[in-house]
Every structure is written in structure tokens, then in C-alpha cells.
Amino acid sequence: MALLEGRNLRKTYKLGRNNTVLALKGLDVDVEAGEMVAIMGPSGSGKSTLMHILGLLHAPDPNHGPAPALTLGGENVGLLSDAARTTIRARRMGFVFQDFNLVPTLTALENVLLACEYAGVPGKAARAAALETLGLVGLAERAAHKPSELSGGEQQRVAIARALVNRPELILADEPTGNLDSERSAEILALLRSCNREHGQTIVLVTHDAEVGEACDRIVRMRDGRILDAGLAMDAQAPARMSAQPSAAPSVAGA
Amino acid sequence: MRLLRDLGRRKLRSGLTITGIMIGIMALVVFGSMANKISTLVAGGSSYYKDKVVVSATGGTMGTGGPMALANGDQVARVDGVDVVAADVSMLLTDSVVGVTMGTPPTIQGSIAGADKGRETFQIHYASGRELTPQDEGKDVVVLGSDLARKDNVKVGDTYMLRGEPFQVVGILEPTLTSPDNEAMVPMAAGQRLYLKTLPPLVAASLKASELATGFVVYLKPGADPATVKQGIESAVPGVTAMTGADFDQQIGATTSMLNSILVGIGLISLVVGGLSVINTMAMAVAERTREIGIKRAIGASRWRIRREIVAESALVGLVGGLLGLALGALIVTLGNEAGRSSATILFELTPWTAASSVGFATILGALAGLVPAWHASGLDPVSALRYE
Numbered sequence: 001m002a003l004l005e006g007r008n009l010r011k012t013y014k015l016g017r018n019n020t021v022l023a024l025k026g027l028d029v030d031v032e033a034g035e036m037v038a039i040m041g042p043s044g045s046g047k048s049t050l051m052h053i054l055g056l057l058h059a060p061d062p063n064h065g066p067a068p069a070l071t072l073g074g075e076n077v078g079l080l081s082d083a084a085r086t087t088i089r090a091r092r093m094g095f096v097f098q099d100f101n102l103v104p105t106l107t108a109l110e111n112v113l114l115a116c117e118y119a120g121v122p123g124k125a126a127r128a129a130a131l132e133t134l135g136l137v138g139l140a141e142r143a144a145h146k147p148s149e150l151s152g153g154e155q156q157r158v159a160i161a162r163a164l165v166n167r168p169e170l171i172l173a174d175e176p177t178g179n180l181d182s183e184r185s186a187e188i189l190a191l192l193r194s195c196n197r198e199h200g201q202t203i204v205l206v207t208h209d210a211e212v213g214e215a216c217d218r219i220v221r222m223r224d225g226r227i228l229d230a231g232l233a234m235d236a237q238a239p240a241r242m243s244a245q246p247s248a249a250p251s252v253a254g255a
Numbered sequence: 256m257r258l259l260r261d262l263g264r265r266k267l268r269s270g271l272t273i274t275g276i277m278i279g280i281m282a283l284v285v286f287g288s289m290a291n292k293i294s295t296l297v298a299g300g301s302s303y304y305k306d307k308v309v310v311s312a313t314g315g316t317m318g319t320g321g322p323m324a325l326a327n328g329d330q331v332a333r334v335d336g337v338d339v340v341a342a343d344v345s346m347l348l349t350d351s352v353v354g355v356t357m358g359t360p361p362t363i364q365g366s367i368a369g370a371d372k373g374r375e376t377f378q379i380h381y382a383s384g385r386e387l388t389p390q391d392e393g394k395d396v397v398v399l400g401s402d403l404a405r406k407d408n409v410k411v412g413d414t415y416m417l418r419g420e421p422f423q424v425v426g427i428l429e430p431t432l433t434s435p436d437n438e439a440m441v442p443m444a445a446g447q448r449l450y451l452k453t454l455p456p457l458v459a460a461s462l463k464a465s466e467l468a469t470g471f472v473v474y475l476k477p478g479a480d481p482a483t484v485k486q487g488i489e490s491a492v493p494g495v496t497a498m499t500g501a502d503f504d505q506q507i508g509a510t511t512s513m514l515n516s517i518l519v520g521i522g523l524i525s526l527v528v529g530g531l532s533v534i535n536t537m538a539m540a541v542a543e544r545t546r547e548i549g550i551k552r553a554i555g556a557s558r559w560r561i562r563r564e565i566v567a568e569s570a571l572v573g574l575v576g577g578l579l580g581l582a583l584g585a586l587i588v589t590l591g592n593e594a595g596r597s598s599a600t601i602l603f604e605l606t607p608w609t610a611a612s613s614v615g616f617a618t619i620l621g622a623l624a625g626l627v628p629a630w631h632a633s634g635l636d637p638v639s640a641l642r643y644e
Contacts, residue, residue: 093555094554101550114551115555
């Protein structure tokens with residue numbers, strides 16, 4: 001059974017009085033545990049919307065036709081209340097954004113601790129977990145620094161630490177390398193892959209970058225609110241592609 | 256503390272908002288202390304008048320009445336319900352009453368020591384020296400209230416001038432927080448003599464000092480109704496007005512409670528203005544942190560948590576403003592009382608309750624002011640908030 005299953009996902013946004021956008025047109029998607037999946041497609045294809053629904057930030061529209069369904073680890077989470085979805089996001093999911101989005105008045109450690117706080121992890125345990133995760137991303141010595149004192153690559157690594165600290169079932173990353181140069185992008189990508197390969201962390205990411213897409217187990221291609229290609233046919237080729245990657249052992253130090 | 260860092264994001268803006276609250280609380284503290292002082296004076300007077308009836312010549316102001324005959328006292332004594340009658344003479348200490356004094360102006364009180372036959376319940380304590388005794392009758396000695404003594408730094412044994420005549424100080428009272436603090440008490444004969452001097456020459460010529468009184472303090476028999484006794488006195492003796500405790504409460508109580516309300520009302524209004532400025536500031540803070548709020552909601556902060564953050568920050572603004580306002584208000588109150596000492600006027604009474612409730616009120620006001628911006632913040636859609644530029 002897939003970790004995350006979506007059926008008949010539909011989403012409409014109202015942009016103005018007479019202006020509605022049909023972002024998702026009733027699609028099905030599966031994410032297996034331990035997978036690293038890329039969602040790619042042109043602007044307006046609905047990939048961000050799909051991400052938001054998978055991340056329980058928005059609920060799928062109740063349909064006129066077949067009812068939508070979204071299950072996480074077998075649990076039906078599709079039509080839960082906002083409060084319930086928030087709790088699941090806090091405890092079972094991690095988010096990484098294009099703009100890093102750290103709280104400017106908090107140190108790196110405190111930013112990571114936020115995720116622990118929201119998940120209800122008590123003080124001492126939270127601190128230990130946060131420090132460990134910062135170590136994992138190679139920023140243990142920078143824990144007391146504020147975002148303004150960190151480079152873009154470092155900030156994104158703090159964001160990844162924040163997403164990882166509660167050992168979530170799923171990490172969702174929206175253009176995680178979008179604001180980084182190619183070197184930093186490669187480092188972040190390597191870090192994400194290492195989390196996936198070495199720790200079995202399931203990762204779903206939205207990206208424009210073909211290189212990022214190819215580093216993943218499969219690519220889900222979208223267009224106009226539908227899935228063109230779920231990338232399942234690529235499975236057989238995946239091991240070959242993996243070994244063709246330049247650095248199999250990820251280095252996460254130095255940014 | 257994280258909250259303090261949030262306040263520090265926009266130091267000038269936070270500073271201005273806190274200043275607004277500070278000014279409001281300062282006003283509340285200062286005016287509240289004034290109101291406290293008035294209440295204490297009134298309470299003192301009210302308890303003094305509770306069990307007695309005070310007779311004075313109709314038309315005079317309290318404590319400085321027209322002349323009556325000492326013999327009227329006997330007429331009063333015969334009225335039903337009257338137990339003991341004590342005559343006294345009172346006049347202003349000086350003819351010029353400068354400015355507005357809190358409470359009664361300084362007066363000279365001439366009385367017969369022991370005339371109350373032990374019926375007086377108002378407690379008078381002596382800081383130094385002694386009380387007047389029947390042996391003092393005929394001598395020029397004086398007991399001073401605490402404010403008068405402090406004003407001229409007088410000690411027992413010093414000479415004190417009353418209307419141009421020297422008197423020897425034999426006692427000084429402890430502060431009572433009400434009218435005795437401003438009184439100079441002398442034996443009856445001396446009082447009568449001084450009083451005669453204050454009257455216009457034509458009137459004085461036709462009177463004898465030893466027959467004068469300006470007031471009678473009437474102590475009632477147990478169970479006697481003050482209102483009935485009052486009526487009895489006013490019909491028995493022409494040209495006099497009798498005042499009961501109820502009359503005092505009515506006259507003074509009404510005016511002072513209105514004054515209290517005005518004072519405290521001013522303080523509250525300035526606080527409301529401060530509160531509005533907190534709402535404005537928090538609304539701006541929420542707008543500026545829209546993206547951040549989106550992030551926090553995305554990674555799992557509940558709506559309640561977001562609200563709590565905003566309200567905690569605005570409550571802190573209120574608390575800091577309240578503490579600063581209290582400090583500033585306390586400073587003004589202390590300086591004001593010091594300045595007033597020289598004219599024997601204590602204007603302010605800052606009680607622990609006034610202090611604590613002012614700071615508490617400021618904090619609660621801050622928290623309430625943060626509620627609307629907080630509600631708005633918690634209602635933001637995380638996705639749109641995340642993209643906010």
C-alpha cells in the first residue's frame with residue numbers, strides 16, 4: 001500500500017468575482033514509502049496545487065462526481081478539519097520552500113525547534129533532536145546564528161533540518177533549489193538524496209530543474225491540471241541512472 | 256525571551272506604542288492617587304460625623320461660622336436625645352486662603368478641654384508633647400496638627416504665631432490624613448479672644464469674647480435618632496443649622512464622588528487612546544509578518560498558537576507601558592507631595608491597589624487590543640500568506 005494515495009483530486013481557486021481557475025482536474029496519484037518523487041510541468045500545470053493538497057495545506061474539492069480521497073499511511077485525511085490537518089502537518093510532515101522562509105528573529109536552532117514545538121515535543125528532547133538534525137545537515141556550529149548571518153545554502157539547510165527534525169513520514173519540497181546557484185543546488189540535492197537513501201525519508205518535490213528531476217526515483221509530469229505521465233515506467237531504468245550520477249557519496253560539509 | 260526580540264524588530268514603532276500606554280497609565284496613576292486622597296479625606300470626615308450632630312450659625316461655611324452665644328449651648332443641651340454638648344470656636348488660621356487646598360484650609364480651634372466628657376470616638380494620637388488639659392485654660396498654648404507642624408518645622412516648646420500672637424507649642428499630632436492635620440488647637444478663652452479679632456470692628460464692639468462660640472458638637476444619647484435631634488435643635492435655637500452625619504455624606508460625598516469619577520475618567524480615556532495605538536501597531540506587525548505566519552501555519556502551527564503569539568506580544572507592550580507609566584506616575588506623585596509639603600498640602604495617595612491594578616489593567620488592555628489583529632492573523636490562508644510579497 002502506498003504511503004500517500006490520492007484519488008479524484010480536484011481543486012478550483014476563485015481568483016476574482018468571475019474568475020475561477022480549475023487547477024486540478026480530478027487526478028490520481030500514489031507515493032510509495034521511501035520514494036523520492038519529482039513533480040514537474042510547465043507553469044499553470046497545477047504542480048504547486050497538487051503539492052499543497054498532498055501537504056494538507058488545502059483540502060481537495062468535494063466533487064460532483066466521484067468523491068475525492070486522500071490517505072496518508074492508510075488514514076483518510078482528505079476531508080479533515082483545518083485543525084486536524086494542521087496537527088498532521090506538524091507531526092507527520094516536513095516542508096521545504098523555495099524562499100527558505102526561516103523566522104528572521106530566531107537562531108538556526110530556534111527555527112528548527114519551532115517544528116518540535118508545533119509537534120508537541122517537550123523541551124529537552126526537542127533540543128537534542130534539533131541539534132542532532134543540524135549536525136546531520138552540517139550546521140552544528142552555526143546553530144546560534146540568525147538567518148541574516150547565514151548564506152542562502154546554509155539557510156536552506158536549516159530549513160531542511162527543520163523539516164527533518166520530527167522524522168516525518170513525508171517531506172514536501174517546493175522548488176528547494178530555486179533560489180540557489182548551481183553549486184549550492186547540487187549540495188542541497190545531495191543532502192535530500194542522502195536523507196532519502198540513507199534514512200529512507202520519503203520526499204516529494206516540485207521542480208523546474210531537469211537535473212533535480214533526474215536525481216529522483218521517478219518524475220510525475222503534469223500539464224493543465226492532469227498527470228501526463230506518472231513516471232512508473234522509469235523504475236526499471238532508475239538504478240542505471242543512479243550509478244551514472246557523479247557523486248554517489250553525498251558531501252554535505254561546506255557551503 | 257523570544258517576545259522581547261519580536262518587539263525589538265521595529266524598535267521605534269514599539270517604543271512609540273509603549274509610550275502611548277505609558278502616558279495613559281501615568282495619568283491613571285496620578286489621578287487615581289488624587290482620587291484616593293479625596294476618598295480618604297471624605298472617609299475621615301464621614302466617620303467623624305457619624306455619631307454626632309454639629310451645630311453652627313446658619314450661613315457660615317464649615318468650620319468658619321458666624322458668632323453664636325455660648326449660652327445657646329444650654330438650650331441645645333435641653334433638646335431631647337442630647338447627651339453632651341461641647342462648645343468650640345473656630346476661625347481660619349490666616350485670612351488669605353491661597354489656591355485650592357485638598358480638604359479643609361488651616362484653622363484655629365478653640366475648645367474646652369474635656370468638654371466632650373469622653374464621648375469623642377475619633378482617635379487622636381500625639382507624635383510628641385501632650386494634649387490640652389483644663390489647667391491650660393487661660394494660657395496661650397497650642398497643639399498643632401501634623402501638616403502645620405511640618406510646614407514650619409515646629410517642635411514642642413517652640414513659639415507659634417497665631418494671628419500675630421505668640422503661642423507656646425505643647426503638643427504635635429500624628430498625621431490623620433484628614434482635617435486635624437491642618438488645625439491649631441488652643442484653649443477656649445484664647446480661641447474666643449482670637450475670634451473676636453477676626454470680626455469687623457462694628458460687630459466686635461457689641462460682643463464679649465467670653466460669651467462667644469461658633470459651634471457646638473452635640474453627642475447623642477444611645478438610640479437617639481440624629482435626624483430628630485437635628486430638628487429639635489433647629490427649632491429650639493433660632494438662627495442655627497444642625498448637621499448630621501447623613502447631611503455630611505450627602506453634601507460632601509456627592510461632590511467628591513463626582514470629582515473622583517471625572518479624574519478617573521480622564522485617566523481611562525487617555526488609556527483607551529493608548530489601546531487604539533496598540534491595535535494599530537499589532538495590525539501593522541501582522542501585515543509585515545504575513546509570510547512568516549504562513550510558514551508557521553504550513554509547518555504545523557495551529558490557529559490558536561498564532562493567535563496566542565500575537566496576543567502575548569501585545570500584552571507585553573501593555574505590561575511594559577504599564578510598568579513605565581507606574582514608575583513615572585509614582586515619580587510625579589512623590590514630587591508633587593514633596594512640593595506640597597511646604598504649604599501643608601498632601602495631594603496624592605498612591606496605594607498598592609492603585610499601583611497593581613494600573614499595571615494589570617494596562618496588560619489586559621494590551622492583550623485585548625491584540626485580539627482583533629490576532630484573529631485576522633490566524634485566519635490567513637497559509638498558501639497565500641507564504642507567497643505574500
